[in-house]
Amino acid sequence: AQSVTQLGSHVSVSEGALVLLRCNYSSSVPPYLFWYVQYPNQGLQLLLKYTSAATLVKGINGFEAEFKKSETSFHLTKPSAHMSDAAEYFCAVSPNNAGNMLTFGGGTRLMVKP
Amino acid sequence: KAGVTQTPRYLIKTRGQQVTLSCSPISGHRSVSWYQQTPGQGLQFLFEYFSETQRNKGNFPGRFSGRQFSNSRSEMNVSTLELGDSALYLCASSLEGTGLYEQYFGPGTRLTVT
Numbered sequence: 001a002q003s004v005t006q007l008g009s010h011v012s013v014s015e016g017a018l019v020l021l022r023c024n025y026s027s028s029v030p031p032y033l034f035w036y037v038q039y040p041n042q043g044l045q046l047l048l049k050y051t052s053a054a055t056l057v058k059g060i061n062g063f064e065a066e067f068k069k070s071e072t073s074f075h076l077t078k079p080s081a082h083m084s085d086a087a088e089y090f091c092a093v094s095p096n097n098a099g100n101m102l103t104f105g106g107g108t109r110l111m112v113k114p
Numbered sequence: 115k116a117g118v119t120q121t122p123r124y125l126i127k128t129r130g131q132q133v134t135l136s137c138s139p140i141s142g143h144r145s146v147s148w149y150q151q152t153p154g155q156g157l158q159f160l161f162e163y164f165s166e167t168q169r170n171k172g173n174f175p176g177r178f179s180g181r182q183f184s185n186s187r188s189e190m191n192v193s194t195l196e197l198g199d200s201a202l203y204l205c206a207s208s209l210e211g212t213g214l215y216e217q218y219f220g221p222g223t224r225l226t227v228t
Binding site: 032036042044090092101103106 | 156162204216221
């Protein structure tokens with residue numbers, strides 16, 4: 001069985017500061033890993049994904065994440081936060097051989113202070 | 115290209131009734147997945163359809179069912195509604211069902227059960 005843990009349900013940063021959102025997973029097989037963002041009253045938008053190619057993955061809007069197998073982690077970072085980054089972020093995992101079934105973490109709400 | 119559309123966007127039903135939600139995937143996409151989002155349980159996978167066949171099913175009671183048509187449009191049905199079924203129901207479509215391809219999410223249907 002797979003599971004995803006996101007440390008910190010709420011994270012607050014100042015505009016221009018580093019954004020770090022933490023994600024740890026457990027999976028019996030090498031998984032695919034994803035980060036999604038959700039703005040109020042909207043669906044989910046894919047930020048980036050890891051599918052066993054490069055361990056450092058670059059996504060949209062300046063976000064990137066590094067897959068660390070030894071730490072079973074896939075933390076999301078952005079060097080400089082913008083006000084428009086305020087949203088809820090979800091880490092998700094899917095098995096690499098069983099279709100499009102995503103298991104999500106509990107989500108982290110990012111707040112950006114001016 | 116038009117995105118994933120879900121109808122209706124908002125729905126209010128009474129306990130004990132049944133409801134049908136509709137999802138139209140992006141043109142050419144063959145995989146459709148459904149998720150339930152609630153404040154208490156977060157995002158949970160309901161089921162996935164690929165080429166009209168249910169390929170994966172989450173841990174939900176039999177009151178939750180779905181189907182996919184030959185044009186890839188999908189419907190999900192919830193019978194004998196309970197208060198706990200109040201949630202945002204998200205549909206996602208993907209070109210193929212391997213996990214390698216991005217899942218595009220619709221805006222969701224917000225179901226309120228009274």
